[in-house]
Every structure is written in structure tokens, then in C-alpha cells.
Amino acid sequence: MSAPVFSALWSEIEAIGRVGSGGYLRYALDTPDLVLRDWFRNQADRRDLPVTDDGNGNLFAWWGEPWGRDAVLTGSHFDSVPHGGGFDGPLGIVSAFLAVDQLRADGHTPAKPIAVVAFVEEEGGRFGLPCLGSRLLTGAIEPAKAAALTDRDGVTFAEALGATPAGALPGLTSRIGALIELHIEQGRQLDAPVGVASAIWPHGRWRFDFTGHGDHAGTTRMADRRDPMLTFAYTVLAANKEARLAGAHATMARVEVEPNATNAIPSLVRGWLDARAADTPTMDALVEAVVKRATERAGRDGTEVAVTAESISAEVAFDTALADRLSALLGDAPILPTSAGHDAGVLSAKVPTAMLFVRNPTGISHSPAEFAEPADCAAGVDALAEVLRELT
Ligand SMILES: [Zn+2]
Numbered sequence: 001m002s003a004p005v006f007s008a009l010w011s012e013i014e015a016i017g018r019v020g021s022g023g024y025l026r027y028a029l030d031t032p033d034l035v036l037r038d039w040f041r042n043q044a045d046r047r048d049l050p051v052t053d054d055g056n057g058n059l060f061a062w063w064g065e066p067w068g069r070d071a072v073l074t075g076s077h078f079d080s081v082p083h084g085g086g087f088d089g090p091l092g093i094v095s096a097f098l099a100v101d102q103l104r105a106d107g108h109t110p111a112k113p114i115a116v117v118a119f120v121e122e123e124g125g126r127f128g129l130p131c132l133g134s135r136l137l138t139g140a141i142e143p144a145k146a147a148a149l150t151d152r153d154g155v156t157f158a159e160a161l162g163a164t165p166a167g168a169l170p171g172l173t174s175r176i177g178a179l180i181e182l183h184i185e186q187g188r189q190l191d192a193p194v195g196v197a198s199a200i201w202p203h204g205r206w207r208f209d210f211t212g213h214g215d216h217a218g219t220t221r222m223a224d225r226r227d228p229m230l231t232f233a234y235t236v237l238a239a240n241k242e243a244r245l246a247g248a249h250a251t252m253a254r255v256e257v258e259p260n261a262t263n264a265i266p267s268l269v270r271g272w273l274d275a276r277a278a279d280t281p282t283m284d285a286l287v288e289a290v291v292k293r294a295t296e297r298a299g300r301d302g303t304e305v306a307v308t309a310e311s312i313s314a315e316v317a318f319d320t321a322l323a324d325r326l327s328a329l330l331g332d333a334p335i336l337p338t339s340a341g342h343d344a345g346v347l348s349a350k351v352p353t354a355m356l357f358v359r360n361p362t363g364i365s366h367s368p369a370e371f372a373e374p375a376d377c378a379a380g381v382d383a384l385a386e387v388l389r390e391l392t
Pocket residue numbers: 077088089122183342
């Protein structure tokens with residue numbers, strides 16, 4: 001595949017959902033995402049690939065019998081984190097369509113169905129729970145629970161979807177022979193155009209509700225304050241320090257304040273902790289240490305802290321034999337772990353799963369600066385086509 005052929009299809013979606021920051025606001029099932037989903041159907045139509053929906057918002061474009069035995073799925077997601085980059089997710093879908101084109105041009109006749117897939121709400125940017133579509137497909141979340149998740153405007157997932165999600169349809173995942181997700185690399189670990197994933201770090205999201213006593217910023221004596229912002233601020237620093245000590249990652253990047261007024265001591269500060277580590281005991285110990293220090297500090301500030309685990313994703317070890325096979329097939333492509341979550345990680349609990357990474361020259365992701373060279377993206381398409389040929 002030549003870089004210009006890749007760039008030609010890429011340019012069709014490049015502007016969709018891009019805002020002034022240069023980043024993307026592609027919230028699941030919001031307007032830009034709906035435009036991308038129409039684009040997906042259109043691409044499938046152009047290639048005579050019938051599209052099915054699993055009732056959970058995930059889309060499948062089929063080359064071969066829909067849900068035929070041992071189907072090989074390949075794709076990713078359209079949604080972005082707020083003001084994120086354009087490659088995280090869509091690269092896997094665009095590459096999948098191009099890999100189908102390449103296999104057809106080569107005269108390949110797949111012995112098993114191939115499906116290009118678009119998973120819904122991978123980032124959790126709208127409804128708060130990452131990999132929602134793949135969790136529903138695999139039965140990792142109850143449909144009723146998913147249906148009731150709300151976005152920041154109070155719209156439920158069921159309302160956005162236009163139906164209660166169907167959940168795991170009986171026998172569906174048993175028809176999947178393999179899932180291959182191509183994705184931009186999100187660190188600087190990969191110094192070749194294409195690599196193969198070995199594992200995903202365990203990771204999770206915890207909500208910290210810091211409560212105190214709302215009062216006047218001018219008239220309340222310093223000694224009389226019960227200010228939850230102080231406890232929050234201390235916790236942000238403590239999380240950073242504990243993560244450094246543990247060789248893990250901790251981030252507090254989302255915060256809500258009530259009443260969020262310049263001249264009022266807040267009554268509530270709500271912050272989210274994103275924590276990740278190479279193994280589950282390290283991650284658990286990290287979170288425990290942060291909670292302990294937040295609680296101690298709350299005692300000194302006269303505030304309270306309540307912690308809720310919103311989502312926890314266990315460590316994922318991808319199918320080692322499959323990863324080795326793909327690495328060998330791709331000329332000894334590097335095999336590397338990632339600390340980012342993916343739909344492929346959720347699927348790996350049920351089906352043989354592998355991921356291909358495309359080089360990210362700066363390592364920047366979840367930012368407008370996220371970027372991959374067209375030549376590397378084209379190499380990614382070649383690798384994906386090679387893998388699909390081998391598997392079908
Ligand atoms: Zn992604």
C-alpha cells in the first residue's frame with residue numbers, strides 16, 4: 001500500500017469532529033460520531049460488505065457470511081477523548097477497510113468471514129465507562145447497567161443508542177475466531193513502523209468525593225475552614241509521588257467543584273484518579289496508598305473523602321502463540337506491552353486476540369499532537385492485510 005492511497009481515504013474523515021484546539025470532540029453517538037458511523041456504512045456499501053449491528057451500538061461490515069463460524073474481526077473505535085488526537089481508534093478502522101481492498105486486489109479469497117468492526121464508546125469519554133461496546137458484546141457488563149449510564153447532560157446510554165442495549169447475544173462471541181485490532185502506539189516504545197502487542201497493564205478509574213463545608217471566602221476565618229479543595233490538592237500530589245515510588249502511573253486530570261465560584265469555599269470537590277501498573281498487586285497497592293494519604297489529610301482538614309471504583313480492567317496478556325506467529329509473519333516485528341486500555345483487551349477474555357501497533361514518532365496520544373507518518377500507516381495496512389491473509 002502506498003502512503004498516498006492511505007492518505008486519500010484518511011482525508012475523508014480527518015476533519016470530522018475536529019475543533020479549534022486541533023483536537024477532536026468525537027463523543028460516542030454524538031453528531032461527529034454519527035457522521036463517522038454513516039461514513040462506515042458508506043465505505044461498507046462501496047465494497048459490498050453488508051453491515052450488521054449487535055444491538056449494542058457496535059458495527060460490523062462483513063466480507064463473507066455475517067457471523068459465520070470462526071469469523072476474523074478487525075477494527076477499532078471512532079470516539080476520542082475530549083480534545084484528543086485523530087489516530088487513536090479511527091486508524092484501526094480505516095486500515096481495516098484498506099486491508100480488505102488490498103486482499104481483494106491480490107485475489108485473496110478468505111476461507112472464513114472477515115468483519116471490519118467499529119466499537120462504540122471505547123474511551124468512556126461520554127458515558128464514563130471505557131470499552132462499553134466491547135464489554136456489552138462479551139457480557140462483561142449487564143445491559144441494564146449500561147443503559148442507565150449517563151453523560152454530563154443527563155442523557156442515558158439507552159437514550160443515545162435509541163434502545164436498551166442487547167448485551168451479549170447467545171453464541172455470538174463463540175463465532176469469533178480472532179480479533180485483530182490495529183492501533184497507533186501511545187508511547188515511544190516502538191522504533192519500527194509496526195509492532196505486536198504482548199500485554200495491557202491493569203488500569204482503572206476511581207472517583208474521589210471530597211466534602212467539606214461551603215462558606216464565604218471573605219468572612220470565614222482561615223482556622224474555621226473545612227475546605228475540601230485542600231484535601232483534593234494534597235491527594236493530587238500524593239498520587240503523583242506514590243506512582244513514582246511504585247514505578248506505576250497515576251493521574252488526576254478531571255475535577256468538578258461545587259459551587260465552583262471564585263469567592264466561595266467549595267462544599268464538594270470531585271476528582272478522578274486514573275491508575276495503571278505493570279501488575280495488579282502494584283496497582284492495588286498504589287490506589288490503597290493514595291486513599292490512605294487522602295483519608296489522613298481529610299482528618300487534618302476537617303473534611304471527608306469517599307472513594308468509588310468506577311471501572312477496573314484487569315491485566316491482559318494477549319495470546320502469546322498468536323503474537324509470536326504475527327511477529328514472525330511480519331519479519332520479526334517487535335513485541336511490546338502497552339499501558340493503554342483497548343477493546344481488544346476486553347475481547348481477549350473470550351477470543352484469541354492480537355494487536356498491531358503503528359509507530360508514534362513523538363509518543364504523544366490523547367492530545368491534538370498525536371501523529372503517525374502516512375508511510376508508517378501504509379506499512380500498518382500491509383501488515384494487517386498480511387495477518388488477515390494468514391488467518392483466513
Ligand atoms: Zn484507542
